[in-house]
Amino acid sequence: MDPSRKRTIRLVVALTAALLLTGALAVTSFSASSEARTPKELSNAVAGESYQLTGKVAKGSYERRGDVHTFRVQERNGAETVPVTYTGSVPDAFREGREVIITVQKGAAGGAFVGEKDSLITKCPSKFSAKDEAAAAR
Amino acid sequence: MEALAPLLVILALGLVVLLVSAPLRRGPGAADQAFDAERASLEAAREAKYREIRELELDVRTGKLSDEDFKALDRQLRAEAVTILRDLDRLDS
Amino acid sequence: MATLGRALLFIALAVCVYGIVAAIWGGRTNRRDLIDSARRSVYALAGLTVAAFAIVEIAFLRSDFSFALVQSHSSTTTPAFYQATAAWSSQEGSLLLWVMLLALWSSLVLFLTRKTLRDVVPYATAVLLGMGAFFTGLLVFKESPFDTLAAVPAEGMGLNPLLRHPSMMIHPPMLYSGYTLFAVPFAFGVAALLRRRVDADWIAATRRFALAAWLFLGVGILLGARWSYAELGWGGYWAWDPVENASLLPWLTGTAFIHSIMLQEKRGMLKVWNASLILATGTLCIMGTFLVRSGILESIHAFGASTLGTPFLILIGAMVFGSIALVVSRRETLRSEHRLDSLLSREATFIANNLVLVALAFVVFWGTFFPLISEALSGERQTLGPPWFDEYIVPLALVLVLLTGVGPIIAWRRATWANVKRTFLFPLACLLVTFVACLAFGLGTSIKSVLLFSFAAFVLGTVAQEFWRGAGARKAMAGEILPLALVSLVRRNRRRYGGYIVHVGVALMFVGVAGSSAFQDEKDVRMQPGDTTRVGDYTVKFASADAGVEEQGGRLEALRLGATLQVRHGDDAPFTVITERRYFPSSDPSLGPVSRFFEGEATSEIGLQAGLFRDFWSAYQPDQESIRAVVERLDERLENATEEQQFTAALGLTEVLRTAPPPATFRLIGSPMVTWIWLGALIVFSGGILAMWPAPDAARRKATARAAARVAQDLGRA
Numbered sequence: 001m002d003p004s005r006k007r008t009i010r011l012v013v014a015l016t017a018a019l020l021l022t023g024a025l026a027v028t029s030f031s032a033s034s035e036a037r038t039p040k041e042l043s044n045a046v047a048g049e050s051y052q053l054t055g056k057v058a059k060g061s062y063e064r065r066g067d068v069h070t071f072r073v074q075e076r077n078g079a080e081t082v083p084v085t086y087t088g089s090v091p092d093a094f095r096e097g098r099e100v101i102i103t104v105q106k107g108a109a110g111g112a113f114v115g116e117k118d119s120l121i122t123k124c125p126s127k128f129s130a131k132d133e134a135a136a137a138r
Numbered sequence: 139m140e141a142l143a144p145l146l147v148i149l150a151l152g153l154v155v156l157l158v159s160a161p162l163r164r165g166p167g168a169a170d171q172a173f174d175a176e177r178a179s180l181e182a183a184r185e186a187k188y189r190e191i192r193e194l195e196l197d198v199r200t201g202k203l204s205d206e207d208f209k210a211l212d213r214q215l216r217a218e219a220v221t222i223l224r225d226l227d228r229l230d231s
Numbered sequence: 232m233a234t235l236g237r238a239l240l241f242i243a244l245a246v247c248v249y250g251i252v253a254a255i256w257g258g259r260t261n262r263r264d265l266i267d268s269a270r271r272s273v274y275a276l277a278g279l280t281v282a283a284f285a286i287v288e289i290a291f292l293r294s295d296f297s298f299a300l301v302q303s304h305s306s307t308t309t310p311a312f313y314q315a316t317a318a319w320s321s322q323e324g325s326l327l328l329w330v331m332l333l334a335l336w337s338s339l340v341l342f343l344t345r346k347t348l349r350d351v352v353p354y355a356t357a358v359l360l361g362m363g364a365f366f367t368g369l370l371v372f373k374e375s376p377f378d379t380l381a382a383v384p385a386e387g388m389g390l391n392p393l394l395r396h397p398s399m400m401i402h403p404p405m406l407y408s409g410y411t412l413f414a415v416p417f418a419f420g421v422a423a424l425l426r427r428r429v430d431a432d433w434i435a436a437t438r439r440f441a442l443a444a445w446l447f448l449g450v451g452i453l454l455g456a457r458w459s460y461a462e463l464g465w466g467g468y469w470a471w472d473p474v475e476n477a478s479l480l481p482w483l484t485g486t487a488f489i490h491s492i493m494l495q496e497k498r499g500m501l502k503v504w505n506a507s508l509i510l511a512t513g514t515l516c517i518m519g520t521f522l523v524r525s526g527i528l529e530s531i532h533a534f535g536a537s538t539l540g541t542p543f544l545i546l547i548g549a550m551v552f553g554s555i556a557l558v559v560s561r562r563e564t565l566r567s568e569h570r571l572d573s574l575l576s577r578e579a580t581f582i583a584n585n586l587v588l589v590a591l592a593f594v595v596f597w598g599t600f601f602p603l604i605s606e607a608l609s610g611e612r613q614t615l616g617p618p619w620f621d622e623y624i625v626p627l628a629l630v631l632v633l634l635t636g637v638g639p640i641i642a643w644r645r646a647t648w649a650n651v652k653r654t655f656l657f658p659l660a661c662l663l664v665t666f667v668a669c670l671a672f673g674l675g676t677s678i679k680s681v682l683l684f685s686f687a688a689f690v691l692g693t694v695a696q697e698f699w700r701g702a703g704a705r706k707a708m709a710g711e712i713l714p715l716a717l718v719s720l721v722r723r724n725r726r727r728y729g730g731y732i733v734h735v736g737v738a739l740m741f742v743g744v745a746g747s748s749a750f751q752d753e754k755d756v757r758m759q760p761g762d763t764t765r766v767g768d769y770t771v772k773f774a775s776a777d778a779g780v781e782e783q784g785g786r787l788e789a790l791r792l793g794a795t796l797q798v799r800h801g802d803d804a805p806f807t808v809i810t811e812r813r814y815f816p817s818s819d820p821s822l823g824p825v826s827r828f829f830e831g832e833a834t835s836e837i838g839l840q841a842g843l844f845r846d847f848w849s850a851y852q853p854d855q856e857s858i859r860a861v862v863e864r865l866d867e868r869l870e871n872a873t874e875e876q877q878f879t880a881a882l883g884l885t886e887v888l889r890t891a892p893p894p895a896t897f898r899l900i901g902s903p904m905v906t907w908i909w910l911g912a913l914i915v916f917s918g919g920i921l922a923m924w925p926a927p928d929a930a931r932r933k934a935t936a937r938a939a940a941r942v943a944q945d946l947g948r949a
Contacts, residue, residue: 007570014586021590025597028622029605033613036602052614064856066757067896088755089852089898092393092464092835103616118465119616121472123530147238150282154242154275158249161267178347179432186435188938190497196724199704200697201653202577202642219942 034103039073040080042113047106050116053084059096070112073100086115091122099123180226187219233298236286236377240370243279243330246272247364251357258353269356270341276363277334284331287318287376296387299378300324306389308783316400317390322524322539323376325403329520330366332404333359333411336440340415344436351433354422362414362517365546369539392789392815392832398458402451406478409448410516413481415440416488417513420506424557427564429506431496438492439923441509445485446919452478453912464835464850466753466900468908471620473530476599477522480592481515484508487588494581497643502565503558504585510554518547528602573645580638587631594623629682632741635734636690639697654696661692677749684745687738694731701728722926729922736914739907746904747846753900760794760892767901769847772797774807776892778885780878781813787878790814790828792888794851794895796838810838810851810897823866824877825884829855841906848900857893 034050045051053073058081061072069090072081076099084104094100103119194215198208250272257265287300291314296302304317304324318324337359344352370376394400416437423433455475456468469475488508494500521543522528558565571578597604598615605613640654665688669681698717701724705716721728752767763772774795781789793811817831838849861884869880 003570010571010574018590021593025594025623029597029601029615029619030609030613032619033601033605033615036612036614064854066854066894067755089464089850089896092833095830143232143235143238146235147242150235150239150279151242154246154279157275157278158246158268158271160271161264164264182347182432182435186496188942191938191941193724193727195708196701196704196727197643199707200700201650202640204642204647204650207642207644216942219938223942 039075039082042082045106050103053104054101056099057096062096083112085112093122184222191215232286233377233379236283239279239283244367244371246275247360250360254353254357266353273337277338280331280334291318297379297383299380300376302387306387309390313390319403323374329407332407336412350426350428351422354425355418358418358421392834396462398454402454405447405451409444412440412444413516416509420509424561429502429564434492442923448482466848471617473528473599474523476595477519481512483588483592484512487585491585498569500567507558514550575646577641577643584634591627632686636693640693657696658689658692662689680745680749687742690738694735726922729918732918733915736911739911743904743907747902751902755898757896766899769901770799778888792853806840808838808840810849811836824869825865826862845903846905850898853893853895
C-alpha cells in the first residue's frame with residue numbers, strides 16, 4: 001500500500017473514532033443527566049426522575065432529627081419554596097440562607113422531595129459571605 | 139501619609155516614563171544588534187543540534203534505535219551541524 | 232495610600248496601551264527602539280503591579296480598615312499568615328495577583344529573548360500586554376482593590392475559616408502562576424503564526440515556561456484536592472465540579488503540548504497541532520480564570536460576581552475566533568517536514584498520547600458545559616454528575632497510563648520486532664506479574680483497578696530499565712563506575728530523565744486514585760460515647776467527647792466540640808484520632824451572643840491517620856438542634872453582658888457539653904493508597920524541576936564536547 005493511501009486511511013479511522021466518541025458522549029449525556037430546576041419549576045415534577053434543585057435554604061425551615069434533615073429550598077429571588085428531606089451528613093458550610101444544589105426525586109404523594117445521598121452541595125460563600133450576609137441581615 | 143501620595147504618584151509616573159522612553163531617546167543604531175541576533179540564533183541552533191546527536195547515541199546504546207537507522211540519522215544530523223558551524227564561521231569573517 | 236494604589240493601576244493600564252502600540256509599530260517598521268521601549272513597558276508593568284500589590288499587602292498586615300477590601304476579608308484577630316494571604320481570597324485581590332504574575336513572567340521571557348527571535352518578540356509583547364491591559368482595565372474600571380470606606384470601622388469581617396488552611400492559601404497563587412506562565416508560549420505561538428515563523432524557535436524559547444506552567448497548575452490543582460480531603464467533611468478529593476474541571480482542562484491540553492512539541496523539535500511534525508494546542512491551552516486558562524468568578528455554571532465554588540461576565544466572554548470569544556482564523560490562514564506554512572512512517576513508532580505513540588489527552592479534555596469540557604449545551608439544544612438545563620465522568624475518564628486514563636510506559640522505550644521512526652523483543656520484555660513481565668498478584672490477592676472485584684495497577688507496574692518497569700540501560704551506556708561511553716554513571720547520566724539528560732521521574736510520579740498518583748476509589752469503605756453512623764462500630768476492617772470506638780474554646784489574643788475565636796476515637800485495624804497497633812467541629816461566630820449583630828457561634832461558619836477538623844498503605848478518615852457532626860434550648864437560654868441571660876462575661880459563659884457552655892455531649896453523626900472512611908496520590912505528586916514535582924533545570928555552562932560545554940569533536944572532524948578541523 002503506498003504511503004499516501006495509508007495516511008488517508010489513518011486519517012479516516014481517526015476522524016471516525018472522534019465522531020463515535022462525540023456521538024457516545026452526546027447520547028449518554030442526555031440520558032444520564034438531571035434537569036436543573038428551581039423551586040417554582042418543580043411543581044410539575046415527574047415521579048422517578050432526578051432533578052438538580054438550586055436555591056437557598058429558607059430561613060427558619062431547617063430541622064434535624066438524628067440523621068434526617070428537613071428544610072425548605074427557596075427561590076434565589078422569590079418566595080416559592082419546596083420541602084426537601086435529606087439523610088446523611090450535610091456539608092460544613094450548610095446554613096439557613098445559604099445557596100445549595102441538591103439532586104432530588106419526587107417523594108411520596110404530596111410529601112417532600114427526597115435528596116439523593118451525597119448530592120447536597122452548599123455553595124462556598126468565601127468571596128462574598130460576610131458582606132452578603134450582613135447585607136441580607138439588615 | 140496621604141499628603142505624600144500625589145508626590146509618589148508623580149515620582150512613579152516619572153520613573154515609568156524614563157524607563158520606557160530610554161530606547162527612544164537613545165535613537166536607532168540597529169545594525170550591530172541585528173548581527174547579534176543572528177549569532178545568538180545560530181548558537182542556539184548549534185547547541186540544539188549537538189544535543190540531538192548526543193541523544194541519538196544514547197538511544198542506539200539503550201536499544202531503541204537499530205544500527206542502520208542510527209548511522210543514517212547520525213550522518214544527517216552531523217551534516218546539519220556542519221552547515222550551522224559554517225554559517226557561524228561566515229558571520230565571524 | 233489607596234489613592235496611590237489607584238493611580239499606579241491607572242498608570243499601569245496606560246503603559247500597557249502604550250506598549251501594545253509601540254510593539255506593533257516597532258514590529259511592522261522593524262524599529263529596534265520602539266521594540267525595546269515596548270519591552271520596557273512590560274518591565275514597568277511588573278514594577279507597577281508589584282508596588283500596587285505591596286500596598287494591598289501592607290494594608291492587610293496593618294489591618295488598615297479604611298481599605299474596603301481589608302475590612303471585608305480580614306480582621307485584627309486573623310493570624311498574620313492568613314492576613315497576608317487573605318489579599319487574594321477576594322475578587323479584586325486575585326485579579327491583581329493574576330496581572331502581577333503575568334507581568335513578572337512576561338518580563339522574564341522578554342529579558343531572556345531580548346537578543347533573539349527578532350521577528351516574533353514584538354508581537355508576543357503586544358499579546359502579553361494585551362492581556363495585561365484587559366486585567367488592569369478590569370481593576371481600574373470595575374473591581375478596584377483600592378476602594379475606601381468613608382467611616383473607618385474598628386474591626387473587619389475576618390477570613391472565612393474554611394480557608395484557614397495553608398493549602399488553600401497557596402492554591403490560588405499556584406493556579407494563577409500556571410495560567411500566566413501558559414500565557415507566555417501562547418503569546419509566542421500567536422506571534423509566530425502572525426509572522427509565519429513557525430519553525431521550532433518559538434517553542435525552544437518558551438519550552439521551560441510551558442513546563443513550569445504545567446507544574447504550577449498541577450500543584451495548584453493538587454493543593455485544592457488535598458484541601459478538600461483534609462479539611463472538608465465529605466472525605467473526597469475530586470468532585471468533577473465545574474470549577475475544578477475548568478482548571479483541569481488547560482492542564483490536560485498543556486500535557487499534550489509539552490509532549491507534542493518534542494515531535495516538532497525532532498522531526499518537524501505536528502506544527503498545526505502544536506499551534507492549535509497552545510492557542511487552546513491559553514484560551515482555556517482565561518476560561519478557567521473566568522469560570523470561578525462568573526456564576527454561569529452552578530458550582531460549589533461559584534463566587535457569584537457576574538459583573539465580570541461580559542468582558543471575559545468577549546475576551547474568550549476573541550481568543551477563540553482569533554486562534555481559529557490564525558491557524559486556518561497559516562496552514563500552508565504549518566506543513567509537516569516529515570510524515571509518520573509506521574504506527575509502531577515513538578512518533579505514533581506520542582500522537583496517540585496527544586489524542587487520548589485531547590479526548591480526556593473533550594470529555595471534561597462536554598460534561599462541564601453540558602448545562603449550557605443542553606439548554607441551547609433542548610431548552611432545558613441538564614447537569615451531569617461524577618458517574619458519567621467516570622464512565623469515560625477511567626478507560627481513557629487506562630490507555631494513557633499504558634502509553635506512558637510504551638512511549639519512552641519504543642523506537643523512533645519504525646520499531647522492529649527485534650527491537651520490541653529487546654525493550655518490552657522486562658516491563659511486560661512486570662505487568663503480568665502484577666496482574667496475577669492482584670488477582671491472587673483478591674483485588675479482582677475491580678478489574679479496572681487491577682488493569683491500572685498492572686499498567687502502572689509496566690510504567691515503573693520501563694523507567695527502571697531506562698535508568699539501568701542508560702547508566703550502562705554511560706559506563707561504556709565514559710568508563711565511569713555504575714553509581715557515578717547514573718548521576719552523570721541524569722545530569723546530562725535532565726529533560727529525558729526528569730521526564731521519566733515525572734512518569735513514575737504520575738503512575739503512582741493513578742495507583743492512589745484507583746486504590747482509594749475502588750476499595751474504599753465508607754460509613755455514616757450515629758454514635759454515643761462508648762459505642763463501637765465497624766468500617767471495613769476497622770473497629771472504631773467513640774471513646775469520649777470533648778468541648779472547649781479557641782482563643783486568639785485573649786478573644787474568643789471559636790467553640791470546639793470534639794470526639795476522641797479509638798481505632799483498631801487487624802493486628803496493627805491501635806491508634807487514637809481526634810475529630811472536631813469548630814464553630815466560628817457570625818458578625819451579624821442581630822444574633823445572640825452565644826447562638827451567633829452556631830449561625831456563623833463551622834469547619835470540620837478531620838481525624839486523620841494517614842499511612843503508606845491506608846488512611847483512616849473521620850469527621851464529626853454533632854446535632855446542634857439538641858443544644859438549641861441551652862444556647863437560647865444563655866443568649867437571654869447574656870443579652871447585655873460584657874465580653875468577659877460572654878467568654879466565661881462560653882466556657883460554662885463547653886463544660887456542660889463535655890459532660891452531656893450532644894448526639895452526633897460520624898462519617899468514617901477507610902481508604903487504601905490515598906497517600907500515594909500526594910507522594911506521587913511530590914515525585915512529579917521533583918521530576919519536573921529536574922527536567923526544567925538549566926545546565927550550568929560548564930556542564931553543558933563538557934557534555935557537548937564529544938559531539939562537537941565528531942562534527943569538527945567532519946568539518947575538517949582538528
